[in-house]
Amino acid sequence: MDTKIILTEKEMPTQWYNIQADLPEPLPPIRHPGTKEPTRLPPPLFARALDEQEFSTERHIDIPEELQEIYKLWRPTPLHRALRLEKALDTPAHIYYKYEGVSPAGSHKLNTSVAQAYYAKKEGCKRLATETGAGQWGSALAMGCAFFGLECKVYMVKVSYHQKPYRRILMETFGATVVPSPSEDTGIGRKILSEDPNSTGSLGIAISEACEDAGSREDSLYSLGSVVNHVLLHQTIVGQEAMKQLEKADVYPDMIVGCIGGGSNFAGVFLPFVKDKISGKKPNMQIIAVEPQACPTVTKGPYTWDFGDVAGMAPIVLMYTLGHSFVPPPVHAGGLRYHGMAPIICHLVKLGFVEARAVYQIPTFEAAVQFARAEGIIPAPEPAHAIRVVIDEALKCKQSGEKKNILLALSGHGHFDLGAYEQYLSGKLEDFEYPKEKVEEALKELPEVPA
Numbered sequence: 001m002d003t004k005i006i007l008t009e010k011e012m013p014t015q016w017y018n019i020q021a022d023l024p025e026p027l028p029p030i031r032h033p034g035t036k037e038p039t040r041l042p043p044p045l046f047a048r049a050l051d052e053q054e055f056s057t058e059r060h061i062d063i064p065e066e067l068q069e070i071y072k073l074w075r076p077t078p079l080h081r082a083l084r085l086e087k088a089l090d091t092p093a094h095i096y097y098k099y100e101g102v103s104p105a106g107s108h109k110l111n112t113s114v115a116q117a118y119y120a121k122k123e124g125c126k127r128l129a130t131e132t133g134a135g136q137w138g139s140a141l142a143m144g145c146a147f148f149g150l151e152c153k154v155y156m157v158k159v160s161y162h163q164k165p166y167r168r169i170l171m172e173t174f175g176a177t178v179v180p181s182p183s184e185d186t187g188i189g190r191k192i193l194s195e196d197p198n199s200t201g202s203l204g205i206a207i208s209e210a211c212e213d214a215g216s217r218e219d220s221l222y223s224l225g226s227v228v229n230h231v232l233l234h235q236t237i238v239g240q241e242a243m244k245q246l247e248k249a250d251v252y253p254d255m256i257v258g259c260i261g262g263g264s265n266f267a268g269v270f271l272p273f274v275k276d277k278i279s280g281k282k283p284n285m286q287i288i289a290v291e292p293q294a295c296p297t298v299t300k301g302p303y304t305w306d307f308g309d310v311a312g313m314a315p316i317v318l319m320y321t322l323g324h325s326f327v328p329p330p331v332h333a334g335g336l337r338y339h340g341m342a343p344i345i346c347h348l349v350k351l352g353f354v355e356a357r358a359v360y361q362i363p364t365f366e367a368a369v370q371f372a373r374a375e376g377i378i379p380a381p382e383p384a385h386a387i388r389v390v391i392d393e394a395l396k397c398k399q400s401g402e403k404k405n406i407l408l409a410l411s412g413h414g415h416f417d418l419g420a421y422e423q424y425l426s427g428k429l430e431d432f433e434y435p436k437e438k439v440e441e442a443l444k445e446l447p448e449v450p451a
């Protein structure tokens with residue numbers, strides 16, 4: 001058995017796969033934050049091409065050739081068989097992982113950032129503004145902007161800004177301007193700082209700042225790293241590659257596992273497969289989305305209408321949510337601290353095609369270290385959550401003797417997260433319980449939407 005399956009550049013997919021063509025029920029509309037009526041993406045903020053993709057029901061959308069050339073800087077990415085981990089676990093299960101850490105930004109996020117920079121440039125935009133949690137998205141967008149000669153302004157969640165100086169330096173090296181959020185650069189930032197000068201920030205606050213920035217400038221567009229349909233669409237190149245790679249090994253996965261922050265890396269992997277579950281071809285395939293206990297959006301949140309951001313400026317969407325004003329505890333998986341979840345994932349959970357689980361951060365790091373010592377890759381804390389579940393499932397296979405094929409979405413490496421590993425290794429990491437009262441408080445502020 002080969003330890004990894006490689007595709008040539010000629011085998012790289014040339015189209016994105018759009019799940020909206022194959023949903024058994026269409027997605028609910030998104031709604032304007034003011035009028036509460038169905039709406040498109042806010043027009044001054046997004047490139048027209050992205051708005052089209054957001055609502056498209058075409059099954060396949062061409063990847064522009066110029067973009068394919070950029071993808072080839074790191075794509076196709078490898079699919080590994082985790083032979084050494086399987087052996088360490090003494091499991092009959094076969095574990096495969098699709099590794100996006102080989103991208104120059106260290107994660108899957110570059111797949112959409114270069115696409116967004118491409119369309120922005122094509123439509124005459126000069127500058128992109130965005131938010132970043134752990135710094136992965138900011139790094140990816142900074143790089144995308146550098147490739148297309150655009151300016152880039154990044155609002156970085158303050159707790160990460162201080163925990164991860166190297167991410168900031170990476171962004172600055174690619175030419176971006178980075179400020180800690182909440183910042184003095186926007187009205188919403190100044191308001192939050194005046195109420196709480198010690199605010200550690202949240203992804204929701206940073207989104208509001210970036211939207212305000214881009215909305216107030218003629219030369220700028222806003223860019224989102226997760227959650228929305230067009231981002232999930234761009235990530236489907238990952239799952240299409242994985243499918244081709246597994247076909248070469250004559251394998252179809254029984255189980256696909258990934259972490260969900262906004263949902264994009266995992267959706268990128270499982271969407272090309274889930275259509276076989278929807279069509280009834282693979283009814284028993286399990287698709288498991290993993291989130292932190294400290295921010296258990298899908299496992300504990302209600303499925304309801306909520307704003308995408310803290311300030312209530314972003315569209316209202318139907319999703320699992322902990323409330324747009326919820327600020328989760330500062331767990332080390334910064335990319336998993338969003339209050340909501342991609343509507344596509346929520347819709348598929350609601351329809352019963354995807355299940356969700358929540359795990360604590362100490363057992364998550366235990367799994368990450370076990371994975372690193374077996375496979376040599378130090379995973380980012382986000383996909384480490386998925387590794388926890390993969391290891392648990394592989395151990396269940398050991399009990400039952402089942403030889404399941406498990407596909408893991410390994411969204412990035414953890415080379416900028418070694419501070420978190422240090423805390424784990426020195427026994428200083430703590431588990432955060434589900435912050436029930438704070439969630440209940442936040443859920444009182446849900447918007448009311450006409451039936």
Ligand SMILES: *Cc1c(COP(=O)(O)O)cnc(C)c1O
Pocket residue numbers: 106107108109136137225226227259260261262263264265266335336380382383411412413
């Ligand atoms: C941002 C990030 C995530 C979480 O975002 P999704 O949109 O849910 O994928 C997960 N893994 C890594 C490595 C990330 O950088």
